[in-house]
Amino acid sequence: MESTQRSPVTAAITLAALVFLFLPLAVLVLFSFHSTGGLSFPFQGFSLRWYREVFGSNEFRSAVLTSLWVALPASGATLVLGTLAAYGLSRSSSRLRGPLALLFFLPITLPGLFLGVSLVVFFSRIDFTLSLKTVVIAHLVYVFPYFLLIARAALDRLDPALEEAAADLGASPVRVFRRVTLPQIWPLLVGATCLAFALSFDEFIITFFVIGSDSTLPLLIWSRLRRTIDPSLNVISTLLLALSLALWIVAFVLTLRSERRRARSLTEAV
């Protein structure tokens, strides 16, 4: 166990930063329960009227469905393509690895604006009408590197001896993957898929450019922001926060469990 220092100054800054990070979100959630249409202090009392209004609105329901329609295929395709690519990269010694890694990770370094506008140009060039399909494609490009980063780290840390032993005993490559590799990394893959889903569900910067006439949840927030604002926008925001938080808890718990299991198996090995 490593020793722990006392560092009151950095502890105080951390606490202040947590307040800075959470206070705006807490206030936003608080006003989603406001009993009046006002968004300023003093707070007039609690009610669920804005939640009722949001759940009753067709605009909101169709935006949720649209967001799901985009995030489910985008994260699902990322899971398949990303797992294959991560396995290929980490189990190969090919000279293509370098250029491929560059191609795969470059999108992370570009602001979303560039991805969005270059895709708009591309789709208009090949006469591909903007629709939810173009949004799914754009999200795939956007979330893929994040997924790959996690999946590759997970694969790189595995003990290669286990896979080699299974192969030496005559297991086919597919069987080795299914019976040896996958059981060790699936929690991290599920966690990374949750991350991909959350990133896609929340995405606005790129979506804004490549979407047709539909509206995802973030686009609904954007268009509401430009009209008069009332607590129903806080309700939508709160629901979006709750969903992100739930996905993050799943991803975090899965990562933590696989870390602990790994630590345990390392101690046992020693």
Added chain:
Amino acid sequence: MTAVAEETGAGGGRRLRVGPIALTAPAALGMLLFFAAPLVAFTIYSFLTGRLFVVSGPATLDNYREVVSSDLNGILARNSAFIGFLSAFFSIVIALPIAYWLRYAAGRWRVFVLFLITATLFASYLVRIYAWRSILGENGLLNSGLESLGLIDEPLGFILYNKFSVTVALVHIFLPYVVLVLYAGFGPMAPSLLESAQDLGANAVTRWRRVVLPLIAAPAASAFLFVFVLSAGDYVTPQIIGGTSGVLLGVQVQAAFKVVGDFPLGAATALLMLAAFVVCYGLSVLALRLARLDRIRWGQ
């Protein structure tokens, strides 16, 4: 390492030897088609002429000339650089002590605080901008709160719709990323290193100046660039809480694509921004090398 399909013996026949690298093919094709090709198309477009969503040839440098000669773009570029710099600077300054605390002093709080910080990373980007707008606005929570407490009589005007409000929101958005990057940067730096410095008589200030900062310089530089590029390239935050003085170059790019319909001009603007980012990246690599901070080996 074994290849995916080894040559099989009798019965299986001879198969083509394919390495595991073949598994990357679907993703590689997808990225070539939907990431690399669009960037190429985008670059070509920047040399064409556009008007009302229609593009025509021949190749010309007019778009670049127009971008560079516009006074408005000059102002917006300065705004972008300024806000990008401030956001990156404050993110690093705030994140450094947090990352330090997480690595060396957090003890059993580490996992919980890491969880909290990464949780805000997941909070939707638009939602966070909206939160700041409702706090900093003229009738916002900050002003109304101070008023109902009797601390001020009339709304403070300086806090919304300017560079200040944009910077606050951007720091809020990027701080969690920077904390994670710096925390990972501290990873290989064993606590014993700081303890030896202390044993040798270095006080807190000297320890930070001579041990912590030089060792964290490289990750801090990459985090700085990350925030700088994403802030300077942002087009949403400035539109919602930037007012007229907080407009950035990204808004101009967005307008070229969504409002004016001049794709080539927008492409030229964006590519010049990208070129500026690449120059910044080059400068930071050079600076680290000159300061001999790029090749530090982590001690144990």
